[in-house]
Amino acid sequence: MSTLRYKLIYATVNRATTLIDTSIHNNIHKQFEFEKQTVLADKILTNDEKTYAIRWLTKDYDRDKIHFNSGTKRICENCNQECLATLYCEYCKCQMESLMPNMVVEWIPYSNLKNINYLTKGGFSEIYTADWIYGWYNEWDSEENQLKRVERPGIQNIVANVVLKKLENVESANQSWFEEAKSHLTINNKWASVVRCYEKAIHRDLHSGNILYSQFNNSWCVSDLGFCGPADKSSTSIYGNLPYIAPEVI
Structure with missing residues (x-):
C-alpha cells in the first residue's frame, strides 16, 4: 500500500459531507451513497486513499444504520444473528453495550497518560489535559477475535489528546453511583441524542x-x-x- 495522505483524505471526506443537499439526500442511505460517489470521483486521491476514505465513511454509516434501525441486514458469521453493521456485528459480546469499538469503556492505566496539565476548574470538577499513549480501540478483528487499537502506517505509537475530569466528593461515591454512571454511558453509546x-x-x-x-x-x-x-x-x-x-x- 502506498503512503496515505491523511490530511487530504480528511479534507475530501469533509467536502463530500458538506456538499450533501438534505432536500435531495433525505435519508442516511442516500447521504452515504452520495459521499461514496463523491470520493470515488475525486481526481486527486489514489485508489488506496479512496479505499481508506470509504472505509471511514462506512464506519459512520454503520453507526447511523443502527441508530435509526434502517438498512439491509446480514447474517453475522460469528453469532448468526441478523445485524445492520457492515464492518462489525452490533450483537456480538464485544458490542453488547457499545455502538462501535471506539466507544468501548475501558480502564486506562495512569502510566499510559503523559503530559498531564491542569486546565481549569468547573462548577463540580477540575479539568486536566493529557496525552493518551496507544489511543483508543478502532475496530474488531474477526480473525484474531480481539479489539484492535487505532493504527497509522509508519507510526509506532498513536498519541491521543484527551481531557480528564476530577470530580468533587468522589471519595463518598458508592457502588450505586458507579452503576448509575455505567447506565448513562450505555444509553449515551446506544442513542446519544436521547433526552436526558x-x-x-x-x-x-x-x-x-x-x-x-x-x-x-x-x-x-x-x-x-x-x-x-x-x-x-x-x-x-x-x-x-x-x-x-x-x-x-x-
Whole structure:
C-alpha cells in the first residue's frame, strides 16, 4: 500500500459531507451513497486513499444504520444473528453495550497518560489535559477475535489528546453511583441524542442562542451547559451572560 495522505483524505471526506443537499439526500442511505460517489470521483486521491476514505465513511454509516434501525441486514458469521453493521456485528459480546469499538469503556492505566496539565476548574470538577499513549480501540478483528487499537502506517505509537475530569466528593461515591454512571454511558453509546433527565438541575442561561438546530441530522439540542447547576444552589449567585450592570448594584 502506498503512503496515505491523511490530511487530504480528511479534507475530501469533509467536502463530500458538506456538499450533501438534505432536500435531495433525505435519508442516511442516500447521504452515504452520495459521499461514496463523491470520493470515488475525486481526481486527486489514489485508489488506496479512496479505499481508506470509504472505509471511514462506512464506519459512520454503520453507526447511523443502527441508530435509526434502517438498512439491509446480514447474517453475522460469528453469532448468526441478523445485524445492520457492515464492518462489525452490533450483537456480538464485544458490542453488547457499545455502538462501535471506539466507544468501548475501558480502564486506562495512569502510566499510559503523559503530559498531564491542569486546565481549569468547573462548577463540580477540575479539568486536566493529557496525552493518551496507544489511543483508543478502532475496530474488531474477526480473525484474531480481539479489539484492535487505532493504527497509522509508519507510526509506532498513536498519541491521543484527551481531557480528564476530577470530580468533587468522589471519595463518598458508592457502588450505586458507579452503576448509575455505567447506565448513562450505555444509553449515551446506544442513542446519544436521547433526552436526558437532570433531576433538580437548572440551565440558568437558556435563551434562543443556546437552542440549536441541525439541518443535517434534523434534530434540536440545548447547548452551553457551563452554568448549569443544582436548583438548591444559592439564589444570590449570578449565572449566565450578563448585560451591563452598574458596579454598585453588583
